[in-house]
Amino acid sequence: AQSVTQLGSHVSVSEGALVLLRCNYSSSVPPYLFWYVQYPNQGLQLLLKYTSAATLVKGINGFEAEFKKSETSFHLTKPSAHMSDAAEYFCAVSGHNFNKFYFGSGTKLNVKP
Amino acid sequence: SAVISQKPSRDICQRGTSLTIQCQVDSQVTMMFWYRQQPGQSLTLIATANQGSEATYESGFVIDKFPISRPNLTFSTLTVSNMSPEDSSIYLCSVYGLAGGPTGELFFGEGSRLTVL
Numbered sequence: 001a002q003s004v005t006q007l008g009s010h011v012s013v014s015e016g017a018l019v020l021l022r023c024n025y026s027s028s029v030p031p032y033l034f035w036y037v038q039y040p041n042q043g044l045q046l047l048l049k050y051t052s053a054a055t056l057v058k059g060i061n062g063f064e065a066e067f068k069k070s071e072t073s074f075h076l077t078k079p080s081a082h083m084s085d086a087a088e089y090f091c092a093v094s095g096h097n098f099n100k101f102y103f104g105s106g107t108k109l110n111v112k113p
Numbered sequence: 114s115a116v117i118s119q120k121p122s123r124d125i126c127q128r129g130t131s132l133t134i135q136c137q138v139d140s141q142v143t144m145m146f147w148y149r150q151q152p153g154q155s156l157t158l159i160a161t162a163n164q165g166s167e168a169t170y171e172s173g174f175v176i177d178k179f180p181i182s183r184p185n186l187t188f189s190t191l192t193v194s195n196m197s198p199e200d201s202s203i204y205l206c207s208v209y210g211l212a213g214g215p216t217g218e219l220f221f222g223e224g225s226r227l228t229v230l
Contacts, residue, residue, distance in 0.1 A: 034219070043117075043205065043221040044156075090155060092219075099144065101209075101219050103156040 002027045004074075004091045006104035014112045019063075019078040021107045023091030026072065033074040034092040034101070035065055044090065050074060061085070086111045115140055115211050117222035119204075125228045126196055133192045134225045136206030141186035143210025147179070150203040150224070159204075162189040196229045203227070 007022040025031055035047040048059025055067040061084075065076045076089060091104040116139040126132050136145065145162040160168040160181055168181035183189040193200050206222040 036219075043223040044207075045221075046218050049218065094219075100158060100161070101146070101207075102158065103148075105155045 002031055002093045002095060002100075002102055004033075004093045004102065004104040006091050006107050008107055009105065010108045010110065012110040012112060013081045015083055016080050019076070019081045019085065019109065021076040021089050021091075021109065023065075023074045023076065023104060024072050025074060025091075025093050027093060027095075029095070030069065031093045031095065033065075033067060034094070035059065035063070035074075035076045036090045036092060036103075038088045038090065038106075040087070047076070047089070081109075081111045083111050083113065085109060115142065115208055115220040117206055117208060117220055119206050119222040119225050121225055122223065123226040123228075125230060127230055128197055130196055131192055131194045132196065132227060133190050134204055134206070134227075136189045136191070136222055138187045138208050140211055142208040143186075144208065145183060145189045146207045146209070146219075147181060147189070147191045148205040148207060150205060152202070156205065159191070162191075193227065196227075198229045201227060201229045 003026045005024045033050040036044040038044045048057045050057050050067045058064045063078045088106050088108045090106050092101050094101045118137045120135045147159040148156040150156050158171050159174045160170040162168050162181050162183040164183045180192045203224040203226050205224045207219050209219050
């Protein structure tokens with residue numbers, strides 16, 4: 001069975017500060033991992049994905065994530081937060097056949113001016 | 114990317130009634146899924162909509178409560194039957210496997226916000 005755990009349901013950072021959103025996965029085989037963002041009253045949008053190529057993955061809007069097998073982690077980072085980054089972020093996992101995607105509990109990012 | 118249209122975008126329903134949500138994609142897709150996002154919570158997979166056959170339900174979800182149809186590669190419906198206030202939620206259609214599209218990307222509709230009184 002596959003699952004992801006997101007630590008911290010709410011994260012608050014100042015504009016210009018580092019953003020770090022944590023995600024750990026559980027899987028019997030190396031999974032595929034994803035980060036999605038959901039802006040208020042909108043659907044989910046893919047930020048980035050890891051599908052067993054490079055372990056450091058760059059996504060849209062300056063976000064990146066690093067797959068660390070030894071730590072079973074896939075944390076999302078951005079060097080400098082912008083007000084427009086305020087949203088809810090979901091980590092997700094799937095198997096290699098992409099037949100199911102499972103989502104973490106989500107982390108709401110608040111960016112203070 | 115895919116354009117996914119869900120109808121209705123929101124509705125207010127009475128207890129005991131049923132509501133059918135439609136999901137239309139602008140291109141053929143391999144897989145279609147239905148998720149539920151309850152207030153303040155994450156996405157929970159309800160079922161995989163299989164073209165021309167019965168949907169595959171996740172643990173805790175049953176066909177009698179959430180009948181699903183998928184008559185072709187671009188359209189699916191989810192019915193929420195005999196609704197109760199606990200069914201108040203956002204229901205999201207998602208798709209995977211666009212013809213000629215990127216591998217490993219799940220696309221989402223904007224959701225159908227259901228309130229049951």
